[in-house]
Amino acid sequence: MDSKEVERLENRINDLECQLAFQEDTIEALNNALTQQQQAISRMQEQMKFIAGRLKTFNESHIADQSQETPPPHY
Template sequence: MSSSDQSNQDLSDRIDALEMRLTFQDDTIETLNQTITAQWREIDALKRQIALLIERLADVQGNTEGPRHEPPPHY
């Protein structure tokens, strides 16, 4: 094999290696993107649940504060 053939083969091997790495990286990026999207959906759902729980807690606290400050009916 001549030096030129060896150089071409080395270049071809390097290109093949880069193409494989690029394919792997594209797949990894897509997987990460899907994971991040799913996490953001879950975070948004959790934020909504927390907001609802805060509202419910405020309602419960508001309902229990009134009678607690009034004397019981037998006084």
């Protein structure tokens, strides 16, 4: 191998190392974003469970019985 071939191969290796570093950076950023999204989804699921539980325990006695309501004056 002559010196130009060695230099060309070194340049290719440097380019590949740069690409690898960039990809590792991108993967780390995507992993962080995914982790944050999963945490947000988990919080929302817990909130939905809480709301669903509250709705199940909501007693209909809080709502007036329609048969006991007097009709509005315009009837």
